[in-house]
Amino acid sequence: MIRKLGLLILVLAIAGGVGFWFLSAPSYVDPARIAATAPGDAQRGTAIFWQGGCASCHAAPGAKGDARLVLTGGLNLITPFGTFVAPNISPSQQGIGEWSFEDLANAMMEGVSPAGSHYYPAFPYTSYARMQLQDIADLHAFLKTLPPSDNVAGPHKLGFPFNVRRGLGLWKRLYLSPDPVLTIADASDAAKRGQYLVEGPGHCGECHTPRNPIGGMEKAQWLAGATAAEGKGVVPNITGGEGGIADWSANDIAYALESGFTPEFDSLGSSMADVVLNTAHLQGTDREAIAAYLKAVPPHPNGYPTAK
Known part of the structure; x- marks a missing residue:
């Protein structure tokens, strides 16, 4: 009986290993x-x-x-x-x-x-x-x-x-999925372009969206802000929800991406200052497109714990 049990455990371990190897194999374009x-x-x-x-x-x-x-x-x-x-x-x-x-x-x-x-x-x-x-x-x-x-x-x-x-x-x-994060009804051409830039090459959600314990993005809180990956400070909410950028106009957003200044003429700091070194090189129409998309994103409250 013990021998049979040991054999069963061995078979299950082998099957599990083969399954893991198959399911974890890399995929290619x-x-x-x-x-x-x-x-x-x-x-x-x-x-x-x-x-x-x-x-x-x-x-x-x-x-x-x-x-x-x-x-x-x-x-x-x-x-x-x-x-x-x-x-x-x-x-x-x-x-x-x-x-x-x-x-x-x-x-x-x-x-x-x-x-x-x-x-x-x-x-x-x-x-x-x-x-x-x-x-x-x-x-x-x-x-x-x-x-x-x-x-x-x-x-x-x-x-x-x-x-x-x-x-x-x-x-x-x-x-890992190539599907868009959001479906935006009646999106303008500018918002569609902005969606591509934000959700794709701009990878804004990687920092601005909260993650679960195994590092997956919580897409139900898309762009709601998050605890910084380094564990110190937060990455701000860039939706129109409470704590976000509801008071910013599309022009405010586009200007901030070019100049690094908020509507209150504060400077964007931390890692965002480095991001602006990139977005300042974009065509003006692309910064405007990003702004159009962000204004179309559903509002969420802050995706990080409120400081006590």
């Missing part, structure tokens, strides 16, 4: 879609670079001006799950110099490295999954024009079980 995408245009890719905020994480910490185009990596993102280190994504051997467009597309839309391992969602592929492949092709072309850096950014600093990358395959089944 359909190669037919890759093949059907036109060659990237570096000039168009410049705009995608600023829309995606690549420099905010991948430039050297504190970099200013043209130094923000040297994507040397090294920024430490300290979170409850451990410390994530932003990699070098410059066109060098230490970066992504040998990456193809397909490699970049799989990284950004499926969170998978060229070697087939899962990326941690500190890299906001859960938002980039909504991007158009042509935009990624254009971004790839632009990244290839940037200065190379041989900096070695170093590994993440994670403990068990978060250092088991394979388990991210199961997490992705819950939280």
Whole structure:
């Protein structure tokens, strides 16, 4: 009897392991879609670079001006799950110099490295999954024009079980989707464009939306603000709900994204100041589109605990 029980446990363990391996396997962008995408245009890719905020994480910490185009990596993102280190994504051997467009597309839309391992969602592929492949092709072309850096950014600093990358395959089944977050009835063309920018390359929800204990975004509180990933302070509510930006006009929002000033002429601080270094490069119509979308987002009360 004991022998049979032991055999049953062994069989169940093997079956569970096989099931885990199958369910956690990486997914890839359909190669037919890759093949059907036109060659990237570096000039168009410049705009995608600023829309995606690549420099905010991948430039050297504190970099200013043209130094923000040297994507040397090294920024430490300290979170409850451990410390994530932003990699070098410059066109060098230490970066992504040998990456193809397909490699970049799989990284950004499926969170998978060229070697087939899962990326941690500190890299906001859960938002980039909504991007158009042509935009990624254009971004790839632009990244290839940037200065190379041989900096070695170093590994993440994670403990068990978060250092088991394979388990991210199961997490992705819950939280990785190319579907839009919101359905907005009778949305204007500007709001539709803004939705693409905010929910896709701009990845605003990654910081402005609260998360559950395993790091999934609480989309029912989309853009309601959140406790900062670093555990100190909050990221503000950018909906029209209580505590949010109901009093801001669309022009106020667009101006803040260009200048870094609120309607009260306070400066946007913390990480948002760095975001403005990106959004200031956008076309005015794109900043206006972001504003139109944010004004159309359903209002929510603050998504973080109120200080006592």
